Amino acid sequence: MDMPTVAIVGRPNVGKSTLFNRLVGKKLALVDDRPGVTRDRREGDVRFGGLHFRVIDTAGLEESDAATLMGRMRMQTEAAILAADVVLFVIDARAGVLPADQPFAELVRRAGCPVILIANKAEGGTGLSGAYEAFTLGLGDPIPFSAEHGEGLGELHEALKGVLPKPNPEDDDEDEDAPGGRSLKVAIVGRPNAGKSTLINRMLGEDRLLVGPEAGITRDSISLDWEWRGRKIKLHDTAGMRRRARIDDKLEKLAVSDGLRAVRFAEVVVVLLDATIPFEKQDLTIIDLVESEGRAVVIGLNKWDLVADQPGLLKQLREDCTRLLPQVRGVAVVPLSGLAGEGLDKLMQAVVQAAEVWDKRISTSRINDWLSEATSRNPPPAVSGRRIKIRYATQVKSRPPHFALFGNQLNALPKSYTRYLVNGLREAFELPGTPIRLSLRTSQNPFDKG
Structure with a gap:
């Protein structure tokens, strides 16, 4: 051909x-x-x-x-x-x-x-x-x-x-049309020495990637084919992402940019945290980056075997996640150990579920039924004596779910109210953990007085 x-x-x-x-x-x-x-x-x-x-x-x-x-x-x-x-x-x-x-x-x-x-x-x-x-x-x-x-x-x-x-x-190195369907693209990211390569080696069942106690061994974004429960997965191992001010070596700067490219090509990004020192500032920055790129997120708490004896720790970390990361409210937080091979199945279940939520489509009629109820329960505020009116909503795309609102004076809608709407969409249509985009389209009709 x-x-x-x-x-x-x-x-x-x-x-x-x-x-x-x-x-x-x-x-x-x-x-x-x-x-x-x-x-x-x-x-x-x-x-x-x-x-x-x-x-x-x-x-x-x-x-x-x-x-x-x-x-x-x-x-x-x-x-x-x-x-x-x-x-x-x-x-x-x-x-x-x-x-x-x-x-x-x-x-x-x-x-x-x-x-x-x-x-x-x-x-x-x-x-x-x-x-x-x-x-x-x-x-x-x-x-x-x-x-x-x-x-x-x-x-x-x-x-x-x-x-x-x-x-x-024969020309397709991804062989995405082979039996088993298209590969789900998954990137593993995190700070240096979070255990990304060790986790992927355990998934593959072989020492495919170089690992060691030194931080920053991985410099390239490595792409690997794998299968989980008959589902084709393309795994991307990436270099550890550090704060820009701490990156001096030119090779590492290139590696971090390669990791960013892996995030942009991925459908689901597993952000791997070190369970012994979770939710460091850099961890939050990485998760924020993944959310801003519009990718589905799963948080893996690696090295869990080192802290598993602490009662109530998992519940506390999930509460910390909700408090620190409201932009991905409900994101899956999975304890695991790449070294011991524990929790990998639960991690992959969370990855597949996150991909399904990220790709979800909701009918316009259901969205507008929800909108009517949400605005009746908590009406938009008035601006200069004239109430903001939201007339209509629709989902314009998925991957991630993206909604458009149409009405008058929407550019004056307070951020607190848009947060209320986003949280309402997340809860009403079961969209945990995925980024949600909301576009506001104000009527251009000068005779439209609402």
């Missing part, structure tokens, strides 16, 4: 070439802040998490006469769209949807091939409002993305996997 083709299209200066370089893994395309740097189609081969395809970087789409240079550039881009199996339509999330995006969105729709909408330049959560505006293009759910920083790669991989022709198993 011929290699499938993916075309990257969009207005000038939305970050198409940066995305192209990110996918091919090399700086093949010239990148500059000035628009219009790319003039011709540039092609490259991509191997991306078991996917293999050819990607085409195109000139920015602009309305121009066919006889002009800009017009010829546009014709090259249109030819790439017609030849593509999949189109990545890129917008600038910080600028939002501009009038110039609409005709080209229509052009892409008419091409008849699958389209993945990418809201680029949304690093660190900036530009999310622009990303949500992208719904108006009618090209499906936008992926908040940062080509420059590599944020959103996991979501892009999942989207491509759903629309690209199935790869030849």
